[in-house]
Amino acid sequence: MKGISLPINMIVIVAIAVLVLVVTAGYFGGAFVGSTGTIQFEQAFSSACTQLRNSYNCDKNEVGRVSVLYQAPGENAATTTYLSDLCRQKLGKGTVRGGGTVNSAECVKACGCPG
Numbered sequence: 001m002k003g004i005s006l007p008i009n010m011i012v013i014v015a016i017a018v019l020v021l022v023v024t025a026g027y028f029g030g031a032f033v034g035s036t037g038t039i040q041f042e043q044a045f046s047s048a049c050t051q052l053r054n055s056y057n058c059d060k061n062e063v064g065r066v067s068v069l070y071q072a073p074g075e076n077a078a079t080t081t082y083l084s085d086l087c088r089q090k091l092g093k094g095t096v097r098g099g100g101t102v103n104s105a106e107c108v109k110a111c112g113c114p115g
Helices: 001-027 037-056 085-090 104-110
Strands: 068-069 078-082
Touching: 001 078, 037 068, 037 078, 037 085, 068 085, 078 085
Parallel strands: none
Antiparallel strands: 068 078
């Protein structure tokens, strides 16, 4: 019985070592980090929501007036982007530059305002 326990223990140790190496390689390779495009989008969305809360008191009728500068992935420069466009991507109804329409009430809720 002791002769068979040594190989099983060794297999478990090797498996753990391989797992640690894969996780370490993934961490340093950037697999666990959001892309810069995602970070820039979240910053633009957060900035627009702050503007909606502070300047327009979470008024759902003003969603189309709130704008920020945002450079979408693949674009050469930042352009004026409205909160309604950012909400479209945030709520999974298209991208910032195209797609379906978004209900203003949904957008206001996505910003953390009472609906």
